[in-house]
Amino acid sequence: MTTLFNPLLNGFHPDPSVVAVDGVYYLATSTFEYLPGIPIHRSTDFETWELIGHVATRPGQLAVEEVPTAGGAWAPTIRHHDGVFHLVITDAMGRGMLHFTATDAAGPWSDGDLILTADGSESINGIDPDVAWDAEGTAYITFSGLILSGGDIGKHLGIQQVEVDLERHVAREEPRSLWSGVGGQFPEAPHLYEVDGRWYLMIAEGGTERGHGISIARGDSPRGPFETAPQNPLVSARSTIRPIQNTGHGDLVIGPDGDWLCVLLGVRPRSMTRAFSALGRETFVTPVRWQEDGWPAIDPVLLNPRPGTHVEVDFGRDTALDGEWIGVRALPTAHADLTARPGWLTLRGDGSTLDDPRPVFVGRRQEHLTNATTVTLDASAGVGGLAVRYDERFHVEVEAGGGEVVGRAVVGGLVQEWRAPFGGGILDLHVDSRKPVATGGFPATSDVFHLAATIDGERHELGQVDGRFLSSETAESFTGRVIGVYAVTGEVAVQRWVSDGDDG
Template identity: 75%
Template sequence: MTTLPNPLLNGFHPDPSVVKVGEEWFLATSSFEYLPGIPIHRSRDFETWELIGHVATRPGQLGVENVPTGGGAWAPTIRHHDGVFHLVITDAMGRGMLHFTAADAAGPWSDGDVILTHDGAGSVFGIDPDIVWDDAGTAYVTFSGLVLDGALNPNEPTHLGIQQVKVDLDTHRALEEPRSLWSGTGLMFPEAPHLYQIDGRWYLVIAEGGTERGHTISIARGDAPEGPFEGAPGNPLVSARSTPRPVQNTGHGDLVLGPDGQWLCVLLGVRPRSGTRAFSALGRETFVTPVSWSDGWPAIAPVELNPRPGTRIDIAFDAPLDDEWVAVRRLPSDVASIEDGRLVLAADGSTLADPRPVFVGRRQEHLSNEVTVRVDVSAGTGGLAVRYDERFHVGLEVGGGRIVARAAIGGLLQEWVHPFSGDEVDLHIVSRRPAGGGGLVSTSDVFHLAATVAGERIELAQVDGRFLSSEVTESFTGRVIGLYAIEGHISASSWVAEGNDE
């Protein structure tokens, strides 16, 4: 049992990796097509986590500008060796397998070197890389041999299992052909390997079963980083499948010594809602659970839900945007600026249906949530939207003498229109539990799309929240709420976000 908050990081923060350096912990998560990329959080008590920066803050560090939806920054591993922070990650369908370094986890980080095959012909082919050093200082990169050829069939995946290479970190070239290590109990998609030397033995932690309801963690051990490895007798050690637990999809874990020397496992999970707990509105979040040891084997406790109190964020745009703001396939500074106490966005011909919209937003962190933004549309058209990707977004758009509430759901489009002739308007996107009707609740939440016009709050539409869940969109990310412009320029003078997990 843990008294730590769960989720440890609310909202879209999947694939966590953590390292302890001195009396501090540093945690990295995936960011996919969003920039800045690969957020780094720091804690001094494993309870309060501060976003201190990102790995990818400059053009070119991640090649996400043209990656397909769902590509980009996949599954980092963060480690500390000889006074230097190291992070390895796959830029899926982008630059390939990358190695970053920094003297300070807050950055700046290096430009990122591609980890090359032994013949130097290209990137080592795989995802979810891990990095570790043996006692002699040899670097090992262990990874999942998933073949990303653009034609992946989940029913017939091309997968080479968990593989490993020794790497020369001066040349970033593998010193050998990949070799197979251990690929779990036979479930699909063995991935997310992490390798540790603990009490003289080597432990290999992997995820398997896919990152959906069948997600698990399994562990093996051996006498050398190259194996051979034997699986733990109780594998899989973590799984919420076929259970009533409020946190599902638990897997993709990383072990670390926590406060007071307690072993912990940080891992991803989702908080599904509805009568059959079918829809996870916020996507994959970061959780934590205790680890105990017996006879040289770890046991990982089931993940318990312990949500944090509600929060309120009130932004006046009188200072530069903080690191919580992200944009799609480009940096926030490419699409937005602070001018005279306003957040200003200038349209470039794109819309929310395009891969690179003029959009800047923040992750939705709570299951019940309300965002209110005061926007000026006197010189353009735009609005406020909650986004999963190009095909799934819900929002409010103002311009051309009207306010439009819009739901774009996988190619289907519905609009609700209200006349508006002014310059400034308050826009509201609210997500709440559905009202009880005596029957089976068949959704995660309901969006209420509203605007305050001449002092009167007008609700334009209600939209079923299940359509912006990770299960419906099949997204690796989560909800991001932000401002966008499609014509001229718009500006915002205030942003208020309030939420809780009741």
């Protein structure tokens, strides 16, 4: 019997979509302003998942270089039809609504074609597209009608649909309004399924925060009309004490045991009132049961974390960076040089800092609520360090160079720093995310950052930062924590990366 781990994918992996092809499962998630974009994970048992590639691995596939924070790759849907993988997504505030194809989910994927309005003049204005085909092969794009450009930016038109010519990538009609839920805000994440001759329209509503949930309706045609399920919402953690909150934005699939499953997003908040989600939105899974009346029921999402992990990376000339490394609005290969100094990753600063939208930064997702990362860094020819980033307004770092080591917290424009002298050369930098200790009551935050440096064998504690300031609730972010190395000026070289994490 399949063991359902939760999280299914740890760390910043929101908006999951899944498809089964010949007994193999492929899972896609959102990446927003990070590249490479849209990771594809593969599994044969729904327990062990392998990152096999990304959809956006080349410049131009996503126009995230200039998108504002929170823009970029929003909410993919992955499907398989006539021997081809299809992925539709919105490059928000970038290219628009896109359709990618590949014969192998590991890639390479196509450059991405805009899905145009019926007159061919522009991209369809909406988010969270779904693609489905009826028995005659007619393709339908169903989407959330959030306007992202023009004079009506921010206006929401509910769940909409167009029949589309996927060869020409042009809608065959003007958008039609479909069923948009039971009154929750931001109806989004629509998915269409044909089950036993009926069409089911499943959506998220209530917003992607504490009010999030999943609702469903059904009809005799993918075009509707749709009848509302009597038990909506099918799943929601709002007003509960469940350790996984914000559950919603789901996709259905038949699992390895022949039972239906729902993959969906959620968060793992901590603190006295469980108010702060350090890792942002992660991917979870829960069983689905079909009832005698033909409606599905989705079980509450239960916490079942995997054991902790130890990640150790040594950099070599002949070993490329693995797929877990990501960059901000740039591919990691744009910054990371593995050839200039054998056994080291070299970064060259361009004067930008982590306050800038395009820093010289390469990192990996923080996957566990408790985490300790150490890097060995040579700052003799530049200034740079180790950081945890939510975005350009919320980050913490330990920075070396210019005669000192600096621990720094940047919180919405407020800056606090701790300094120690450093004569230059090689040192170890540490950023530890530790579980808070309750003193005279309940813990009042998600975790506590400990910023430190080891110089000549002696560890120097620089400062501590309340982890709530790097949570999705404080930063109001769609992403999550990314831990990485960066350069500000000159050359900074990193020899070794070690990260240990668990969810205790």
